[in-house]
Amino acid sequence: MYKIIIVDDEKNIRDRMAHFFPWAEVGFEVVGIAENGVEALELIKQERPHAVLTDVRMPVMTGLELAKEIQTSYSEIKVVILSAYDDFRYAQEAIRSGVKGYLLKPMMKNDFFNVFTKLAEELREDEVIKEVNRAEELMLLDLIKGDNLSQYADYWGQHSQSFRVAIFSFDRLFKEVSTFSIRQKITELAADFWNRYQVSILFYGNSLIVLSTNSKLISKQNLFPKINLFIDSLRDHLGDMFRNQENFVVGVGNPASTYQEICRSYNEAVYAYSYKYFSEYETVIFHEDLNVDGNRGNQIELPNFMLDHVNKIENHLMESMKSEGKMAFGELVNHFFDTSKGIGGLPIAEIRSSCSELIIILMFRFKEKGLILPSIDQQHVLGRIYEIDSLKELKRWLTQMLETISFDLTHQDKKDVNSYVLMAKEYVIGNYHERITLEDISHRLFLHQAYFSAIFKKETGQNFIDYVNQVRVEKAVLLLKNTDYKIKVISDMVGFQSHSYFNKVFKNETGVTPVVFRKQ
Known part of the structure; x- marks a missing residue:
């Protein structure tokens, strides 16, 4: 038996359809009834029926809206529309929504048998196709394994x-x-x-x-x-x-x-x-097209390659202390990866391992020198290397990591300063009028949202979004004092997506609404 649910906002109609039509004769069993589309969707989640018979005009969610939702989320379920209105527009929209039948109220026995006999045949054909496809899938899975x-x-x-x-x-x-x-x-x-x-x-x-x-x-x-x-x-x-x-x-x-x-x-x-x-x-x-076996004989050169690059990068970082962190690292990073690529066309795992080794050795050497890197969490850094899924992104990340280390070395007299927090603040001050989210800034800094949120809160004592709102309100205060712009315009100018949210945040920050503030 194939399972079907019936949806109609009139109780006497859905009860009549459920109990007085010979469903078993056409191969179906009624497993539930619902009075609107929303209730039907809940029932569909529970019962996973093969078919749905639904009225067109219902409160909360119409039958056509239900059919579209079923087509999107449960495309294997067949839908039949039932309507009291012989309206071609309904039939057209029903076809676009993927329905398998369109019946008029009151439903006649001949129409019932015609529609649901064909529907049962279609479901049986689907099962045969699924079995064939399943057998082919299992065979293909065996072949590739x-x-x-x-x-x-x-x-x-x-x-x-x-x-x-x-x-x-x-x-x-x-x-x-x-x-x-x-x-x-x-x-x-x-x-x-x-x-x-x-x-x-x-x-x-x-x-x-x-x-x-x-x-x-x-x-x-x-x-x-x-x-x-x-x-x-x-x-x-x-x-x-x-x-x-x-x-x-x-x-x-x-x-x-x-x-x-x-x-x-x-x-x-x-x-x-x-x-x-x-x-x-x-x-x-x-x-x-890949040079898989090309340079495998050169793997023995890896230790010398790593030592050479560690020395060059360490020297460059130490020089950055003298030049107040104004050194470029992009060329060094490109050279590091280009050289590693030449040593046997290293597999991805070895590229990541080389990058991890580089960071670990650098951190160890700076620790030996008594230099503090407050912005670098070793566990987070090493984990991030294995999450980045392209060499291009890894290059960008390593370049920024070296810039962060350079910042920490340059600010040794401010050991509690975290460069990520400063970079985030600078970005907010320069871009407060744009859309800024925790996800955006974390992605920009190559950090996990949770990790960045934690270090920002630890460093500043406030959540990142609260800081963004604080900056925006400060800018709004200046505009309210010094311009005649309408409050809604100012709300847009300082980056708030919602005028009502602007009013709420402004009052939380200043104790009064923008209107009252301007009148003071």
Whole structure:
């Protein structure tokens, strides 16, 4: 039996539909009734029905609004609309909302059987498709892991074929948007696009895995245009979230000549997309283009490389004490990473390890000299290195870290001063009229929100947002005293998004409202 819930604001109608129609004969069981769309959504969360029969005109949330919400959040649920109004506009909007049937009140038995018999058939077809897809997904999962390969010998071993794995990684995107809905949409687009090439797909973790098969060798020249077409399709259908190339990256393994080698192509694809860490511009990275084995013989040079850079950076930092911190560190950082890249094309883990080692040695040497670094929390610093997911960001972060150390060295007579707090204050004073949030300033300083919030509160005795509001109110006081601007205009000028919030904050800071203050 398929589960259905009935939604209607008139109790006698929903009771009649629930109890006097032969639901079992068409393969359905009524598992709940609701009197409006909001109540229906709660019921849907509990029961997860296969279908919903809903009235159009209801208070709180209409049937069409409910249908749109179901289409967005529960696209697998079928919706049938019931209306007392033979109005084509309702039918049009219902179709746009993805409904599977449109019935008029009073519902006739023939209409009931026609609509729900077809709906039950559609649900059965969906189940068959799901089973086929599930079997294909399990097989693809075994192939990329190299598990249970013998059971697929008959399926893949009949013909000589070429295989190639591509991985579309959406790790960064899923940090920014609701994972379930966007994942579902990407899966639908991927199935529609790749099915035309008879290509298998699987969502695994935060990545879409694409397995291409062909009787001929699958070359880069053959596969690359298709990947770009699919990326264009994602951008066309999903808008701004795919405009930024950093939101996703594609890694492509080398061709495999047997199905037993698919796992090798998959591992190469994983390795290839990890190279996004080193690239600022590439979206699609082929394993064949990487110099994987190029300079492995030079790994022995790493200790000398590290010692040389530690000495150079330490000397530069000590010089910054004499020049009051006005030294540039960008070139030193670039040279550090460029050299490390040349030593065997170090894996990401070793790049991070080198960066950690550099920081630890520098901190140890300054401690030996009796120099204090109040802005540097070693545990936080080392943890941050392993959270940054691109070489470009790591360079920026290390440059700022060296500038922070330089600040601390330059202000040894003010051992309690934290440079992050001063930088945040300077930013607020220069940009109070712009939108400033705790998240924005933390990102700008390469710090966790919680960590920055804690050090700011410890240093100043107040929350960061309270400090921002304090600065804005101080600027507003000057404008109220010295200009004739309207209070709402002043509210906008000093960066408040809401006039009522401005009034509230101003009164908290000064004891009076802006209107009373101006009259004093």
